Amino acid sequence: EAQVTQNPRYLITVTGKKLTVTCSQNMNHEYMSWYRQDPGLGLRQIYYSMNVEVTDKGDVPEGYKVSRKEKRNFPLILESPSPNQTSLYFCASSLGHDDSVYGYTFGSGTRLTVV
Amino acid sequence: GQSLEQPSEVTAVEGAIVQINCTYQTSGFYGLSWYQQHDGGAPTFLSYNALDGLEETGRFSSFLSRSDSYGYLLLQELQMKDSASYFCAVSPPSEAGTALIFGKGTTLSVSS
Numbered sequence: 382e383a384q385v386t387q388n389p390r391y392l393i394t395v396t397g398k399k400l401t402v403t404c405s406q407n408m409n410h411e412y413m414s415w416y417r418q419d420p421g422l423g424l425r426q427i428y429y430s431m432n433v434e435v436t437d438k439g440d441v442p443e444g445y446k447v448s449r450k451e452k453r454n455f456p457l458i459l460e461s462p463s464p465n466q467t468s469l470y471f472c473a474s475s476l477g478h479d480d481s482v483y484g485y486t487f488g489s490g491t492r493l494t495v496v
Numbered sequence: 497g498q499s500l501e502q503p504s505e506v507t508a509v510e511g512a513i514v515q516i517n518c519t520y521q522t523s524g525f526y527g528l529s530w531y532q533q534h535d536g537g538a539p540t541f542l543s544y545n546a547l548d549g550l551e552e553t554g555r556f557s558s559f560l561s562r563s564d565s566y567g568y569l570l571l572q573e574l575q576m577k578d579s580a581s582y583f584c585a586v587s588p589p590s591e592a593g594t595a596l597i598f599g600k601g602t603t604l605s606v607s608s
Contacts, residue, residue, distance in 0.1 A: 412595070414595050414596070416598075421600065422600065423583065423598050423599060423600035423601050424539070424583065424598040424601075425598075426595060426596070426597070429595045439595070469536070471538065471539070473596075475596075484529060484531070484541025484542075484544060485531075485539075485541060485596060486541070487538040487539050487540070488538060489537070489538050490536070490537070490538055492536075
């Protein structure tokens with residue numbers, strides 16, 4: 382089944398404790414991205430990657446890191462999480478930058494709480 | 497800058513037709529997309545308009561007018577399961593250095 386897999390689904394952590402949210406896709410998509418979703422603010426892009434070893438900042442990159450060492454994986458790293466990073470996070474992938482006819486495929490989301 | 501405006505909430509009854517508008521300000525884009533998201537779930541792709549005009553997919557249709565910087569999603573024969581949030585999104589040109597930009601979403605509530 383074609384899908385984007387995120388883990389974990391839920392995470393509660395403490396301020397300052399480094400964490401990684403994993404994202405993997407099995408569709409051989411070149412384009413991957415991370416979004417955070419907060420009430421009233423919609424989906425805001427954190428980082429994106431147009432291909433292996435190519436990453437760039439989105440609209441809200443502060444406090445986050447990413448890497449793209451393999452085509453299928455695009456982990457999101459919070460080196461020192463803070464409470465304002467409490468949010469619902471989505472990983473997405475697509476064939477290309479333009480979502481075109483098939484659109485972006487989203488993972489199931491990771492609900493992160495930083496206390 | 498680029499921004500998309502949508503109504504925050506829309507209500508309707510089962511069997512009705514509802515139109516969710518999306519106006520945008522952007523210097524250029526590949527196309528206008530629509531996504532559906534049920535509470536807390538993953539957004540799912542509904543439709544894409546690369547060209548002006550109407551695209552129909554079952555009960556859902558989407559429209560784009562680049563000259564008016566406007567698009568809409570039309571949902572017909574509404575069902576309770578259509579209660580969800582709907583997002584319009586644009587794909588900026590790759591030179592812009594970013595990717596799919598979403599509106600803030602419209603919450604559709606369908607009642608019986």
